[in-house]
Amino acid sequence: MALILSGRKFARVVKASLRERVAALQGPPPGLTVVMVGDDPASQVYVGAKEKACKRVGFNSTVLKLPVETTEAEILDLIDQLNADDSVHGVLVQLPLPDHISDNRVASAVLPEKDVDGFHPVNVGRLWRGEDGLFPCTPSGIVSLFHHHDISLTGKNALIVGRSNIVGKPMAALLLRENCTVTVAHSRTVDLKEQCREADILIAAVGIPEMIKKDWVKPGAVVVDVGMNRKSDGKLVGDVAYDEVLDVCSAITPVPGGVGPLTIAFLLENTFKARLNLKPPAGN
Ligand code: GUN
Numbered sequence: 001m002a003l004i005l006s007g008r009k010f011a012r013v014v015k016a017s018l019r020e021r022v023a024a025l026q027g028p029p030p031g032l033t034v035v036m037v038g039d040d041p042a043s044q045v046y047v048g049a050k051e052k053a054c055k056r057v058g059f060n061s062t063v064l065k066l067p068v069e070t071t072e073a074e075i076l077d078l079i080d081q082l083n084a085d086d087s088v089h090g091v092l093v094q095l096p097l098p099d100h101i102s103d104n105r106v107a108s109a110v111l112p113e114k115d116v117d118g119f120h121p122v123n124v125g126r127l128w129r130g131e132d133g134l135f136p137c138t139p140s141g142i143v144s145l146f147h148h149h150d151i152s153l154t155g156k157n158a159l160i161v162g163r164s165n166i167v168g169k170p171m172a173a174l175l176l177r178e179n180c181t182v183t184v185a186h187s188r189t190v191d192l193k194e195q196c197r198e199a200d201i202l203i204a205a206v207g208i209p210e211m212i213k214k215d216w217v218k219p220g221a222v223v224v225d226v227g228m229n230r231k232s233d234g235k236l237v238g239d240v241a242y243d244e245v246l247d248v249c250s251a252i253t254p255v256p257g258g259v260g261p262l263t264i265a266f267l268l269e270n271t272f273k274a275r276l277n278l279k280p281p282a283g284n
Helices: 007-023 042-058 072-084 105-109 119-128 136-148 168-177 192-197 259-276
Strands: 032-036 060-066 090-093 157-161 182-187 199-206 221-223
Touching: 007 042, 007 259, 032 136, 032 259, 042 259, 060 072, 072 090, 072 105, 090 199, 090 259, 119 168, 136 168, 136 221, 157 168, 157 192, 157 221, 157 259, 168 182, 182 192, 221 259
Parallel strands: 032 060, 032 090, 157 182, 157 199, 199 221
Antiparallel strands: none
């Protein structure tokens, strides 16, 4: 029987540890500001969950909701103000943004030290160079989940299905840092099924419901499902056909309760890290 890698349980451990570290802090608590543009229903749910999680661990949390017609210049101006505000340690601009706003220009406007999403080019560079920095929350959470369960990574063949800037690419960088041999597959990959069957560590982040079937998985592989898809009958499923893959893998994350809660827990970790980098006032 495969080990169920419960992100929900591990996220509780991370948050309990954060609560203690916040209580022991000298000075102001960590402060996160989330900016949301428009009223995308999924974003509203995610942003609400982020706000609630912040409050639970003793962070200050502010959500700024802007109308969909907000211009890019107005958002960049707001980010400048947040960059200059010493009570704000982390700034997160919720994606997706409306089409008239460039994700990349917005990501580059947030100070790297406040970039709790890890999307700023400086943090991306630090990640690939093996330096310290703020790195994307979902892949960071996945690597910590592996460590929490003593899953060995060195020398393992890791296959990531999906090449997004939020998950696939940073996941590749983090697994390289863990000494995996990393392959990134995507929609144009030839023989995806065969590639998947070679993987000791399989990370599915494609957004296609239950695409990864039992005969795509190497016996004993560790499977992480980043997918979150709503089927026509309303059921929430991942990118992996969970019930059947359970029979062949050695460990697997469920959906829901797998990777989702980790993303929020590691957003909190990044915000705490950003707060620790706070320089003491001159003279102290
Ligand atoms: N929308 C979906 N996932 C994310 C994320 O990790 N960060 C931001 N900023 N927006 C998202």
